[in-house]
Amino acid sequence: MEGLxxxxxxxxxALTPANxxxxxxxxxxxxxxxxxxxxxxxxxxxxxxxxxxxLDATGGIIMLAAIYxxxxxxxxxxxxxxxxxxxxxxxxxxxxxxxxxxxxxxGTALGIAAIGSFVGGMFAALALVVVAPPLxxxxxxxxxxxxxxxxxxxxxxxxxxxxxxxxxxxLMTVLGLLLALIGIDPVRGAPxxxxxxxELYDGLGFVPVVMGLFGVAEILLVVEAPFRRMVETKLKxxxxxxxxxxxxxxxxxxxxxxxxxxxxxxxxxxxxxxxMAYILEKRLSRHPEKFGTGAIEGVAAPESANNxxxxxxxxxxxxxxxxxxPTIAILMGAFIVNGLTPxxxxxxxxxxxxxxxxxxxxxGNVILLVLNxxxxxxxxxxxxxxxxxxxxGTLLFxxxxxYSLKGTLFDVGVMLVFGIIGYLLRKLGxxxxxxxxxxxxxxxxxxxxxxxxxxxxxxxxxxxxxxxSAVLLACAALILAVSALRLAALKSxxxxxx
Amino acid sequence: MKRGxxxxxxVLLVVFAFFAFESxxxxxxxxxxxxxxxxxxxxxxxxxxxxxxLLVQLHRESESEPLxxxxxxxxxxxxxxxxxxxxxxxxxVLGFRIAMLLLLVYLLVALGVRNWIAIGLVAVxxxxxxxxxxxxxxxxxxx
Numbered sequence: 001m002e003g004l005x006x007x008x009x010x011x012x013x014a015l016t017p018a019n020x021x022x023x024x025x026x027x028x029x030x031x032x033x034x035x036x037x038x039x040x041x042x043x044x045x046x047x048x049x050x051x052x053x054x055l056d057a058t059g060g061i062i063m064l065a066a067i068y069x070x071x072x073x074x075x076x077x078x079x080x081x082x083x084x085x086x087x088x089x090x091x092x093x094x095x096x097x098x099x100x101x102x103x104x105x106x107g108t109a110l111g112i113a114a115i116g117s118f119v120g121g122m123f124a125a126l127a128l129v130v131v132a133p134p135l136x137x138x139x140x141x142x143x144x145x146x147x148x149x150x151x152x153x154x155x156x157x158x159x160x161x162x163x164x165x166x167x168x169x170x171l172m173t174v175l176g177l178l179l180a181l182i183g184i185d186p187v188r189g190a191p192x193x194x195x196x197x198x199e200l201y202d203g204l205g206f207v208p209v210v211m212g213l214f215g216v217a218e219i220l221l222v223v224e225a226p227f228r229r230m231v232e233t234k235l236k237x238x239x240x241x242x243x244x245x246x247x248x249x250x251x252x253x254x255x256x257x258x259x260x261x262x263x264x265x266x267x268x269x270x271x272x273x274x275x276m277a278y279i280l281e282k283r284l285s286r287h288p289e290k291f292g293t294g295a296i297e298g299v300a301a302p303e304s305a306n307n308x309x310x311x312x313x314x315x316x317x318x319x320x321x322x323x324x325x326p327t328i329a330i331l332m333g334a335f336i337v338n339g340l341t342p343x344x345x346x347x348x349x350x351x352x353x354x355x356x357x358x359x360x361x362x363x364g365n366v367i368l369l370v371l372n373x374x375x376x377x378x379x380x381x382x383x384x385x386x387x388x389x390x391x392x393g394t395l396l397f398x399x400x401x402x403y404s405l406k407g408t409l410f411d412v413g414v415m416l417v418f419g420i421i422g423y424l425l426r427k428l429g430x431x432x433x434x435x436x437x438x439x440x441x442x443x444x445x446x447x448x449x450x451x452x453x454x455x456x457x458x459x460x461x462x463x464x465x466x467x468x469s470a471v472l473l474a475c476a477a478l479i480l481a482v483s484a485l486r487l488a489a490l491k492s493x494x495x496x497x498x
Numbered sequence: 499m500k501r502g503x504x505x506x507x508x509v510l511l512v513v514f515a516f517f518a519f520e521s522x523x524x525x526x527x528x529x530x531x532x533x534x535x536x537x538x539x540x541x542x543x544x545x546x547x548x549x550x551x552l553l554v555q556l557h558r559e560s561e562s563e564p565l566x567x568x569x570x571x572x573x574x575x576x577x578x579x580x581x582x583x584x585x586x587x588x589x590x591v592l593g594f595r596i597a598m599l600l601l602l603v604y605l606l607v608a609l610g611v612r613n614w615i616a617i618g619l620v621a622v623x624x625x626x627x628x629x630x631x632x633x634x635x636x637x638x639x640x641x
Contacts, residue, residue: 054636167552168503171510174545178517178538185524185534192534193520216582223578223609224571388609389620392602395582396624399598403589404638412586420579428502446537454531 003129010355014363019062022055023360026063027367030070034090035078035379036390041071042327042436043214047394049207049334050401057338058353062360064334065314068327069121069361072270072310073368076113076303077379080106089270089306092278096291096298107376109299111238112248114372116304118365120256124311125361127260128318132347132358135319139344144455145462147321147343148448149472151441154266154322156476159434160483164490169431176435179204180442187450199410206333206440208402208415213432214326215398216419219391221426238373244296251281251297255304262305263312266324269433270309277305311361317342318354321444326436333440341444504556511549518542577608594640598625 013019029051033044045067052060075090080097093113100109142150159169182193183203194200240248255277262273281301282291291298316322321343323329335342340350347354372379402415425432456462463469517538524535585601592600602621611617632638 050638051636054638165552165555167548167555168507171507171545171548171552174541174548175510175513177541178514178545181538181541188528188530188534190524190534192524192538193517220575220578223574224568386611388606388611389616391578391609392605392620393624395578395605396598396602396628399582399586399589399601400594400628400632400638400640403640404632407639409586409589412589416579416582416586419582423575425506428499428506430506449537450532458527458531 003133006133006351006355007129007359009352010357010359011362013058013352013356014062014359019059019356019360020363022059022063023066023363024367026066027070027364027371030067030072031074031368031371031379032070032382033067034071034074034076035382036385040214040218040327041068041075042210042325042330043218043394044071045327045330045334046207046210047215047397047401049330049337050404052334053337053404057340058356060338061331061334061353061357064331065357065360066364066367068331069307069310069364070368070371071327072306073114073117073372074379076117076299076306077110077372077376078383080109080113080299081380081383089274089309090302091271092274092302093299093306095278096293096295099292099294100296100299103294105294107238108240108244108296110376111373112240112244112296112300113303114238114369114376115240116248116252116255116300117307117372118369119252120259120304120306120308121311121365121368122362123256124260124263124308125358125365128311128315128358128361131315132319132354135315136344136347139320140348142344142468143466144448144451145466145469146472148445148452149463149469149476150320150322151445151448153472153476153479154316154324155434155438155441155445156479157266158324158437160479164429164487166480166484166487169434172425172431173434173438176438177442177445179209179435180439181446186443186447197410199406199408202406203443204414204439205402205405205411206330207337207405208411209418209439210326210330210333210436211398211402212415212418212420213422213436215394216415217422217426219394219398220419220423222387223391238376240296248296248300250284251277251301252304254280254284255301256308258301259305259308259310260312263309263324264315266316266322269325270306270313273305273309274302277301307365311365314361318346318358319344321346323437323440326433329437329440336440500556500559504553507549507552507556511546511553514542514545514549518546574609578605581605581608590641595625595629598628 014023029048030044033041045064048067049064052063055063072089076093076097079090079093080101083094083098097109097113100106155173159173160166182200184201185192191201258277258280259273262276278298278301281297282288285291285297313324313328316324317328317332321341323332332342340346398415399412402411403409405411422432452462463473521535521539521542525533526535526539527533581601581604585597588597599621602624603617606617606620629640633640
């Protein structure tokens with residue numbers, strides 16, 4: 001178990017007082033983001049990136065990762081207490097969690113959600129330790145064609161699973177890729193699409209763009225339709241009864257398995273694992289009619305799946321350098337801001353950092369359990385903060401974050417422009433996830449493509465003659481074809497029904 | 499909703515056409531292989547084709563439910579955006595503390611808060627307090 005040896009050194013670094021403090025701060029901030037409706041993990045992580053600028057790379061990434069899974073944890077609280085998910089993955093928790101709260105069992109719902117999340121997160125983190133070293137070693141044999149094919153596959157997965165229209169998702173992907181190409185050409189050094197604006201020579205800043213698309217746009221949506229206030233409910237009896245334990249044990253195990261497996265696949269997103277875990281539990285239950293009326297399994301399974309997914313989704317990022325969701329893409333952006341490119345080479349070049357970050361997942365899960373069990377009442381009280389203060393504070397933080405990146409107003413302007421674009425696109429229902437992933441992968445994809453073509457003297461057959469890239473590209477084509485057929489079938493069903 | 503989509507896709511089509519045109523001004527191919535214009539050009543072409551396909555699909559579809567724009571909500575959005583744009587323009591003129599103090603007061607009033615003590619406290623904490631944290635503790639340069 002070489003992973004365990006590396007993990008021990010990772011713990012030595014992650015358990016230093018400074019890194020522990022960063023993990024704690026990240027968990028607290030992440031839970032805060034998750035608790036506050038209208039601010040999802042992607043927006044929260046993007047807004048808080050500037051907080052990590054002055055930290056060393058290890059501390060900064062530990063903190064951002066903690067913000068990410070803290071937000072995934074915290075989203076449950078609003079689902080249970082006000083029937084409004086703090087983030088999309090907690091939608092399904094509303095079904096039974098809110099009903100439990102109405103029956104005076106809010107404490108038990110939040111308790112089992114915290115325990116399920118802990119189990120799911122710890123399992124996925126442990127699996128990461130076992131899987132990462134051999135997978136990273138295998139990925140070290142990849143050349144530019146394989147990396148191009150891998151990133152192309154990642155984009156196809158995200159695109160194929162995004163939204164109701166494949167063409168719209170592909171359009172967003174192309175837009176993201178094009179925006180990523182603004183700046184100096186990475187291979188020849190020629191300026192592209194810069195129009196003589198010096199600030200564009202470094203490209204469009206990823207952080208201001210995602211802050212706009214997620215942070216500003218989300219606040220504008222909240223301003224347009226403010227969320228509901230909390231229903232008065234007493235939080236007591238967090239620990240489930242023996243009967244509830246009996247009903248939840250299997251649900252937590254199955255939810256963890258579903259979340260972990262789906263977390264490995266880029267593009268699945270956090271919503272699908274939670275729904276699948278819920279549906280699985282309902283199918284297996286002897287009393288499926290109780291689901292939706294306050295069944296504890298209906299909270300335990302999706303919450304375990306949610307956190308197992310959140311931790312498992314770090315595997316494609318850390319090992320292969322392929323982000324599987326917008327929030328993970330933002331985390332990848334944080335790596336890049338710190339001069340690091342996630343992927344197999346990072347395991348070779350900076351094992352100290354990688355294993356410290358992995359060790360911090362275990363520490364973060366323990367911190368989150370503590371934060372979410374005894375302190376859940378404190379988080380619930382935050383729901384009483386009027387949305388106006390939340391909106392004003394978040395927008396202020398966005399301006400500070402965008403400005404502090406390079407100390408120029410240009411980035412603040414970029415953030416505002418993308419805030420408006422994001423607001424309009426989300427109102428229309430365009431999927432933003434493919435655009436964000438394409439934005440982060442664009443430069444790496446182009447470099448891999450052009451280096452591959454230079455290797456082959458301009459012959460595209462290089463992608464077909466190398467077995468790994470051929471298989472990956474075939475998978476990508478298959479995914480796009482299946483997605484197109486699935487959407488066409490859905491359309492014809494809807495057409496037939498109307 | 500359909501008209502909104504058509505407008506958005508038409509704008510994207512123009513963006514792709516612009517990128518394709520600009521890419522052609524860069525070299526698509528040189529002695530070493532693909533040039534700086536190669537990837538953006540073919541991407542723009544692909545984007546343009548997709549946009550046309552989507553426009554045709556939308557043209558064939560029947561009118562869907564109208565886009566849900568609440569007038570009062572939109573006024574709130576416009577007021578927030580106006581405040582953000584003005585505050586950004588004034589950021590380097592007035593300095594972070596004054597510009598953000600004014601922005602926070604404006605945003606809270608625009609969003610309907612009328613508790614002046616709370617507005618004052620939040621505005622001072624959010625401007626002078628945040629400046630102190632970022633400039634003093636995190637060593638981040640703010641104007």
